[in-house]
Amino acid sequence: MDSRSPGDGIDQLNADVAWDTFDPAAYIDHNYRHMLDEDQEIVSIVRRHFSDHFRRNPGRRIAGIDVGAGANLYPALSMLPWCEEITLLDRSAANVVYLKSQVAEYDANWDQFWDVLCEDESYTALGDDPRVRFRQAARVEQGDLFDLAGRRGRWSVGTMFFVAESLSTSHEEFRRGVESFMRALVPGAPFAAAFMEHSRGYDVGDWHFPACDISEADVRECIEGYTGKLETRHIGQPNVVREGYSGMIVAWGLRDPDACVTDSAG
Numbered sequence: 587m588d589s590r591s592p593g594d595g596i597d598q599l600n601a602d603v604a605w606d607t608f609d610p611a612a613y614i615d616h617n618y619r620h621m622l623d624e625d626q627e628i629v630s631i632v633r634r635h636f637s638d639h640f641r642r643n644p645g646r647r648i649a650g651i652d653v654g655a656g657a658n659l660y661p662a663l664s665m666l667p668w669c670e671e672i673t674l675l676d677r678s679a680a681n682v683v684y685l686k687s688q689v690a691e692y693d694a695n696w697d698q699f700w701d702v703l704c705e706d707e708s709y710t711a712l713g714d715d716p717r718v719r720f721r722q723a724a725r726v727e728q729g730d731l732f733d734l735a736g737r738r739g740r741w742s743v744g745t746m747f748f749v750a751e752s753l754s755t756s757h758e759e760f761r762r763g764v765e766s767f768m769r770a771l772v773p774g775a776p777f778a779a780a781f782m783e784h785s786r787g788y789d790v791g792d793w794h795f796p797a798c799d800i801s802e803a804d805v806r807e808c809i810e811g812y813t814g815k816l817e818t819r820h821i822g823q824p825n826v827v828r829e830g831y832s833g834m835i836v837a838w839g840l841r842d843p844d845a846c847v848t849d850s851a852g
């Protein structure tokens with residue numbers, strides 16, 4: 587891995603990072619083996635947002651995407667009731683192996699997140715075994731979110747959790763990450779995204795991964811231009827999951843209904 591750090595004044599860019607060294611087992615043990623209060627709050631916000639939206643706008647099943655899915659299934663599960671297919675996109679070969687291993691029968695630790703989603707009837711309506719629907723819907727894809735430019739307006743609901751600020755130290759890549767995600771959505775699509783606030787990077791197993799130091803104002807400023815409706819909330823206390831961040835930020839809303847997906851004007 588590149589040894590440059592933010593202190594050098596040189597950004598560690600996304601392409602500099604050895605993403606295939608990401609250890610999904612270590613990541614899950616640290617973050618998602620037992621549900622944190624922060625994740626419970628985030629799941630509840632996303633559940634309300636998606637279920638309210640689709641109650642007001644019922645229709646046929648749609649295509650969803652979780653960008654930088656990594657070793658986290660709860661964003662994809664949050665879209666499951668409304669999706670015919672869900673693309674789980676990630677750059678890391680190790681995370682792609684993990685995600686593929688979860689398609690046939692996902693692990694029991696994800697049940698606690700599903701239980702929170704089931705506080706809304708849209709989720710309980712899927713019956714006792716959401717694994718069947720997940721198996722039918724999940725499409726794991728190894729890919730780079732910066733390459734989504736060629737697939738603008740492809741997905742009708744989307745999530746991106748702890749990715750745009752956690753893929754390099756660069757503010758420019760943070761902004762482009764958000765832009766790629768938002769432009770991949772059709773006009774009017776509901777979305778949810780989460781971010782680590784003021785992160786100094788994170789360890790997964792034996793490896794350190796970079797992060798970009800962003801605030802709630804940065805998140806709003808970055809997303810606002812792509813949305814018809816946007817809400818953000820600061821969640822949690824500093825340094826609960828690890829040292830070196832000041833909380834989490836969740837953002838949710840709708841892709842701008844008047845967005846043009848074929849040009850660069852947004």
Ligand SMILES: C[S@@+](CC[C@H](N)C(=O)[O-])C[C@H]1O[C@@H](n2cnc3c(N)ncnc32)[C@H](O)[C@@H]1O
Nearest residue numbers: 654655656658676677678730731747748752753
């Ligand atoms: C901090 S992890 C977040 C994982 C997961 N979304 C979660 O909520 O825990 C960042 C993820 O972004 C992925 N990633 C990094 N750069 C990427 C890129 N250019 N395109 C797609 N995924 C990328 C990594 O492989 C990793 O899975």
